[in-house]
Amino acid sequence: MKALRPRQGERTGGPVPVGTSPPEAGQGADEDAREAVQVLDAADVFPALRSSPQGLTSKTAGERRAADGPNELPTARRRPAWRQLAGQFTDLFAIVLMTASAITFLAYALEEPRQAGTAQLAVAIACVVLLNAAIGFAQEYSAERTAQTLQAMVPHRCRVLRDGRPGEVPVQDLVRGDVVVLEAGDTVPADCRLVEAHDLTVNNAAITGESEPVPRTAEADAPGEALRARNRVHMGTDVITGTARAVVSATGQATEFGRIYRLTAAAPRQKTPLQREVTWMARRVSLTALAVGLLLFAVRLPTGQGTVSSFVFALGVMVALVPEGLPATLSVSLALGVRRMARHQxxxxxxxxxxxxxxxxxxxxxxxxxxxQAEMTVVRIWAWDREHTVTGVGYEPSGEVSDPGPVRALLRSAALCCDARLLPPSDGAHWRVLGDTTEGALLVAAAKAGLDMAAEEAAAPRTAEHPFDSVRRLMSTVHEEDGTRRIRVKGAPLEILNRCTRLDDGSAALELTADRRARAAEVADRMAAQGLRVLAVAEREVTGPSEDRDRDERDLTLLGLAGMMDPPxxxxxxxxxxxxxxxxxxxxxxxxxxxxxxxxxxxxxxxxxxxxxxxxxxxxxxxxxxxxxxxxxxxxxxxxxxxxxxxxxxxxxxxxxxxxxxxxxxxxxxxxxxxxxxxxxxxxxxxxxxxxxxxxxxxxxxxSFTSIAVAVRLGRAVYQNIRKFLVYLFSHNIGELAPILAATFTGFPLVPITAVQVLAIDLGSDVLPALALGAEPPESDVMERPPRPRHERLFSSAVVRRILFLGGIQALGVCAVFFWHVSSSGIPFADFTADDPVYREAVTLVQAGIVVSQFFNALAVRTERESVFRAGLFSNPRLIAAGLIGIAFMAAISYLPLLQSVFHTAPLSAGDWALLTAVGILPLAADELRKMRLRARHTPRPEGDVR
CATH class of the missing domain: 3.40.50.1000 (HAD superfamily/HAD-like)
Known part of the structure; x- marks a missing residue:
């Protein structure tokens, strides 16, 4: 950014009164002036908008802000809380479960005699939906607050003249009549009338939709639509090239952009590819669950089972396939990743x-x-055939120039040809530069050489300037000094050398011969090879008006070179x-x-x-x-x-x-x-x-580039964590479904696990561990792996194989436990009833077996390649706590009479728990063997390989 510099004839000594207008009552008082201001000459704009070329006083600005309010756009209307909560019930999983709950309530009302278990199932399904809605609502509200907080971390300030002096103020504090300074790259902070413009073009796409840059001028324009006026710029548009000064004519909601923004701010957000893929997955999983449930309902009905019992059985299958906790887990995991990145800048x-x-x-x-570090520092100055070193680093003007006498003229010209300003420490901040950092380095070097630039600027006031041109790669300024006018030029060495015909050797101006030109170019290349940014400085006396840039910037006298560096x-x-x-x-x-x-x-x-x-x-x-x-x-x-x-x-x-x-x-x-x-x-x-x-x-x-590297590392971790809890959620669904299918095809008349028990597993050992997996820190070797393929699906073949691998082991374990228990009793399958103690013990073993297996499964999926023991078995305490909570809940279901009646369970012995632990640890052990083989096949990337 370039700093403010008062033009010739402007006062800079202190506050300047702004008219004698009576106190204002708001923006409506100046509506006519704003509409007519485009037809005025630049000088007449100030009184029309109750301002002056020196800007407003702080007192006047405060009064106008109190009258008109802050320069802010209306915020998008947030959905009421009840709408946000209702939106949680539109998820496909929620719709499927709500439908299942309603049908179960209907079955309970129609069956004779009525079974309490059917009502309990309907209530349990409804509770799952409500719990998911509560988690999703809390996360959405939290995400909105986080987005607002993070957005506030990006500063928005603008440059103004206040009390006759340049400075910066928050955009929100801008008021009508403020004189603002604009340059390439700025977003216009309010609707303004230009009073000075140099090669100014703006992009009005935010207002008109036209992306081509359009020129703007400070000259008076004909009456007409404000958006088409050539001397007006509007809030939200972008400055593409040039510099300008403008007087604010409208702020906040009174701007053109404010009117448009009110119509567009409430537009809904589009779903990301990941969200769309999860929706695609949810649709297919839900349809699969419904299809399998209907199929098994049709299979069991002809076997003599009652309609209601067959429906409850099929419902258990459907519930076992639906990962109820996935929507909440996904949103929480993504939000955690975003917050982690914010903590790393x-x-x-x-x-x-x-x-x-x-x-x-x-x-x-x-x-x-x-x-x-973006703190340019001049470290070397070359004046004809001699180099001078400069000590000190950064923008603090502490240090010295070796033998400064011969280079003071060079540094004086370079500093006069600067738009930047060196700002002393304030509010705990260090020395800083308002404007271009290269110019700031020249100002610091001039101070180190003993130059008082305030006095030098007063002795040689600027009368004209030619802004920096990216094509010409130089800028120049014209100054009135001792009755003569001199142009000072700084820029790329080759560009300056091509425009020089003489050089200053400290005592006289010598002809810049081919040998001397080559010598200067050689020094510039040598300094550049040492990692320095090199600027050449030149000047000459000029006559006539400074309107022809090509004429002014020729026949120059080379003063020397300044080499500066920006430390890595x-x-x-x-x-x-x-x-x-x-x-x-x-x-x-x-x-x-x-x-x-x-x-x-x-x-x-x-x-x-x-x-x-x-x-x-x-x-x-x-x-x-x-x-x-x-x-x-x-x-x-x-x-x-x-x-x-x-x-x-x-x-x-x-x-x-x-x-x-x-x-x-x-x-x-x-x-x-x-x-x-x-x-x-x-x-x-x-x-x-x-x-x-x-x-x-x-x-x-x-x-900092380091923040990019950290963000890549955390981005990989977020994606991996999503895949981890998907493996975790879907693998145990296989463990829930397999016993039910096995019972169907072996002729066992009852379900090995009821729908209510499935819901208890999903609530007790799904959601909390999955959330803990979403917060899993990046694996130690996450930056040792190649990037994932661009078009890799979230449910890749590797993910599906791992789901089947871990889920298959769990399924074999719980099926073996169930059929071992019922077979060892000696009771024929056909004689089992729902109240049989052996059956209740068997279904309790199945439920507890899945919960215990999931505890070890959660440990297994924490890493994809690294051993979980190397990563630290207890390095994610949230996951351990979540797993233990699930096991404790399972114990409560087994031992508490009230919960026994709800879940149709029986107490387990110490031997049962030991057996379940041995079965449950199988997924972890098998996955450790898989990881060992994977690590053995992995070849580390050579250090020098950048692909």
Whole structure:
């Protein structure tokens, strides 16, 4: 960002009264002025909007804010609590269970004599639905609050003139009449009338839907629609190029965007791919459960079983197949993942980003701020044939320039040609720069050389400027000094050298011969090879009006070069190593010199080989898509230098055509297309523009690459945890269904486990352990594995095999226990009745066997490859506690008379529990053997392999 700089003739010494208008009663008082302001000349805008070129006083701003309210848009109308709760009953699982409960109540009403167990089953099913609804409602409410809290973590401020001085205020505090400063990358904070504009274009897509940038001017316009006025900008639109000053004409709901926002804010959110896949799964599971239940009902009915008993039997099968706790468990797991990422400075705006993070294969990362500290520091200055070192790091002006005399003229010109401002510590913050960090480094270097820039600016006031141009790669300012006008220019060394004809050797201006030009270029390249960003500084005396930029920026006198560096973040190298081991390719995309980019890339570990592939923006312009696809297909280290945001988007698209999952970082307004086009757009929260943050799915609150690596690790963990509790939930469904099917086909007249018992298992040993699995920390080797395939389904063949593997072992165990118990009694199958003590003991053994097996199954599914004993058997205390709660609940069902009558159970002996423990531990033991074989087949990735 560029800082505010008062123009010539503006007062900067203190508060400036703003008119003598009486106290205002609200925005309605100035409605006519706002509508007519576009036809006025720039100078007449200030009195029309009760302002002045120096801005408002703090007192006036406070009065207007009190009268008009904060500059905020109306929030989307939240659904009433009762609607949110009612929405929980529209889930397909809930509909199936509610239907089953209603039919069971009907069966209870029709049967003769009425069985208390049927009524108990109907009530139990209804209780499951209510419990799931309560959990889902609580989670949805919590998610809304979390989203609001996380959104507030991203600051929104704007630059204004208050009391005649530049500063920043929260967007909410902006009022009518405020003078705001805009530049490329900003989002317009309110409806404004331009009073000064330099090469200004804006994107009005948020208002008109037209995405093409449109030019804006400060000149008077004809009457007409405000949206089409060439001298007005509106809240929510984006500044694409140029700089401007504008006077606020409307805030908050009175803006054009406010009117539109009220119509669109309540639009429903779209489901993410994961949510759609879970809905697809729920539909098929529910239909399967209904089909199997109806089939078994049809099979049992001809055998002489009563209609009601056959229905209750079929209902038990259906309930056994429906994972009632899945919706609540899924939403809680995703929310936990989002909150974990937020604690690590990664604000995830969309759940789809959580899903995509787990399969990222390529990261196209910026350099400045992401890999480095974003605190540029001048460390070396070259004035003809002599280098001067600069001590001190960061923006605090402590340090010194060796022999500063010969370089004071260079630093003075460089600092005068800056729009940034150096801000001293305040409110606990350190020294910081308001504006461009490169300019901030020059201001700090000037202070270290003993220059008082406030005095220098007063002695040489700026009269004109040519803003930085990304094509020309330089900027210039014109100053009135001692009766003459001088232009100061700073920019890329080659661009400046091509415009210079002389050089200053400290005593006189010498002709810039070819040898001297080559010598200066050689010094610039050497400094760049050392990882320094190099700027050249030049000046000359000018005559006539400064309207022709090409004429002004020629025949310059070279003053010298300034080399600065942005130190790499200390923690980045370890994160880069982690991503390489995870099979993620890291491509640096920067606008810097190739030598500077390679030096930084080596320091952080992105480049390790002797000959990385370095491609410049000019080379990309000459490369068609076919050649670009070939470049993306080449393995190895790749650096893209001197590139534009358009190049970044082309490269990301080339990787995507190869099937890669691409994360792209960006901070500027022009990065928005690449951020939107990427699979995961990652914006900078601290230094990024509003446009970039809006376009991205994830915002790094600390701007660090390390946060990306942590987010990838946590994203993989979220996806793995979802698969873990899916394996956990569906594997025990097999254990519930198998005894019922076995009884049907062996001719046993009763169900080995009742529907009420199935519901008790689902409540007592499903939901809490599944939630605990959703909070499972990432496995230690999660970043040692390659990314999951882009099109891999949540229910992949590996997941289904593991469900069948663990569920099959549980099923064999509980079936063996049941038939062993009933067979050892010596009673023929046909003679068993529902009140037989042996039968009650057998069904209790089945229920307890499933619960105990699930306890060990939960331990088994905690890891996919690593031994759970290595990970720590008790490292997830929530899971242990949830499992023990389930076993305690099962014990209560077995021993408490009241629960015995409800669940039709009997007390178990110590020998029974020992048997169940031995059977229950089989899934854990078998899965440990499977993991051992998997680890034996796994070959670690070579350290140097970036694919």
């Amino acid at each position: 990664a604000l995830v705006k969309k759940l789809v980003a959580v899903e995509a993070l787990g399969s990222t294969t390529v990261i196209c990362t910026d350099k400045t701020g992401t890999l480095t 973040r200390e923690e980045v190298r370890a994160s880069v190593d982690s991503c390489r081991r995870a099979g993620i390719r890291i491509v640096m995309v920067t606008g810097d010199h190739p030598l500077t980019a390679e030096a930084v890339a080596r320091r952080v570990g992105i480049v390790r080989g002797d000959h990385p592939k370095v491609v410049t923006g000019a080379e990309l312009d000459a490369t068609d898509d076919t050649a670009l696809d070939s470049l993306a297909a080449e393995a190895g280290e790749l650096l893209l230098c001197r590139v534009s945001p358009e190049h970044k988007m082309r490269v990301a698209t080339a990787f995507q055509r190869r099937g890669e999952v691409v994360a792209v970082t960006g901070d500027g307004a022009n990065d928005a297309p690449a951020l939107k086009h990427a699979d995961i757009g990652v914006a900078m929260g601290a230094s990024g523009t509003d446009v970039a943050r809006e376009a991205a799915e994830m915002v790094l609150l600390d701007d």
